[in-house]
Amino acid sequence: MATRIATWNVNSVKARLPALMDWLAEAAPDVVLLQETKCVNEEFPRLELESKGWHLALRGQKTYNGVAVLSRIPIVDQVTSLDGDDGEARYIEACLENGLRVASIYVPMGQSTESDRFPFKLAFLDAVRRRAEQLLRLDEPFLLGGDYNVAPEEADVFDVAKMEGQVLFHPEERARFRRLLFLGLTDAYRAFHTDPHRFSWWDYRGGSWQRDLGLRIDHLLLSPQAADRLTGADIDRRPRGREKCSDHTPVWCELADA
Numbered sequence: 001m002a003t004r005i006a007t008w009n010v011n012s013v014k015a016r017l018p019a020l021m022d023w024l025a026e027a028a029p030d031v032v033l034l035q036e037t038k039c040v041n042e043e044f045p046r047l048e049l050e051s052k053g054w055h056l057a058l059r060g061q062k063t064y065n066g067v068a069v070l071s072r073i074p075i076v077d078q079v080t081s082l083d084g085d086d087g088e089a090r091y092i093e094a095c096l097e098n099g100l101r102v103a104s105i106y107v108p109m110g111q112s113t114e115s116d117r118f119p120f121k122l123a124f125l126d127a128v129r130r131r132a133e134q135l136l137r138l139d140e141p142f143l144l145g146g147d148y149n150v151a152p153e154e155a156d157v158f159d160v161a162k163m164e165g166q167v168l169f170h171p172e173e174r175a176r177f178r179r180l181l182f183l184g185l186t187d188a189y190r191a192f193h194t195d196p197h198r199f200s201w202w203d204y205r206g207g208s209w210q211r212d213l214g215l216r217i218d219h220l221l222l223s224p225q226a227a228d229r230l231t232g233a234d235i236d237r238r239p240r241g242r243e244k245c246s247d248h249t250p251v252w253c254e255l256a257d258a
Contacts (some may be wrong), residue, residue: 001257002231003073004028005102009035009248012111013068015044016246023239024052029252030072031096032055033104036065036130044068061089068147069094079103082127090124095233099258100226101135105146109231110167112137114195121149125176131181132221141226143257144185147201148219149249150177152187155196156216166213186227187255188191189219189235200235201248218251229255 006029010016013034035194037044041060049056049070057069057078066089069075079093093103105128111123115159128144133137134140150173151157189198199214208214222230233253240249 003030003100004252004254005033005143005145005220006220006236007035007104007147007220008032008250009106009147009202009246011036011038011248012200013037013045013066014039014043015244016047019239019242019245021048022235022251024054024070026238027236027250027252028107031100031102032070032250033102033145034068034070034144035066035104035106037068038063038067048103053194056093057094059089059092064168065089065106067092067106069102069104071096071102072101073098078110082124082131083225084123084127086120088198091128099141099143100196100255101140102224103131103142103144103146105144106147106149107147109149110170110173111164112167113170118170122176123171125150125173125180128185129179130174132180132185136183136223139225140223141229141255142223143188143226143253144180145218145251147217148177149217150219151215151217152173152219157192158197158199158213158215163215168217180221184223184224185221186230188222188227188230188233189190189216189251191227191230192233199237200251202240203244204247218248220253222253226255229258231256
């Protein structure tokens with residue numbers, strides 16, 4: 001037996017609910033980390049999901065942001081903020097009955113490198129690193145997944161020259177991402193795939209999907225205890241090519257049961 005965990009920025013859970021329900025039935029994940037749910041907790045489609053056997057951990061916000069954990073495994077505890085959190089709904093952590101801890105993370109995009117949102121993005125990534133350091137001291141399996149809004153390497157962008165120095169591929173944010181890996185976390189996708197130009201996000205504009213001009217900015221980072229159980233990982237491109245799709249597509253990994 002194994003536990004399949006996926007992350008997906010759905011870009012509005014209410015607008016994307018039919019696509020989400022179809023994909024859940026099709027892909028049969030055990031845990032799903034959602035970002036950009038874009039609704040307060042009271043408006044989250046709880047009934048539709050709970051009626052299908054999903055346990056929920058929610059941190060909502062009207063119109064913007066919003067993160068959630070959907071789990072077939074009962075959720076026994078949750079953390080809904082990071083140290084220094086400014087109130088934006090960008091982080092939720094769920095402790096599952098099987099001993100696995102998962103977090104759904106929506107890192108700020110940063111708008112542009114000249115914007116005051118760019119330092120905010122860097123500070124948020126620093127806060128994620130501090131939380132990872134705390135969790136590593138617990139010596140337990142955990143996974144930090146979500147939309148990091150960072151393409152870590154040249155292989156993760158469609159055009160290095162065009163993206164050089166730009167938000168999503170700026171040296172400062174890439175350095176912050178590397179610091180997470182230097183702690184000992186494993187990028188689940190890269191543990192199995194070294195090929196370049198495999199993306200998780202394509203802009204709605206300019207025919208980016210049709211021309212495969214994307215970025216790999218959605219990641220599943222595993223603690224050593226979780227990485228020891230890693231048996232597979234991939235990007236599921238199918239949802240991005242469908243009607244009324246998110247601009248992101250799911251990324252998943254599979255862990256052997258302890």
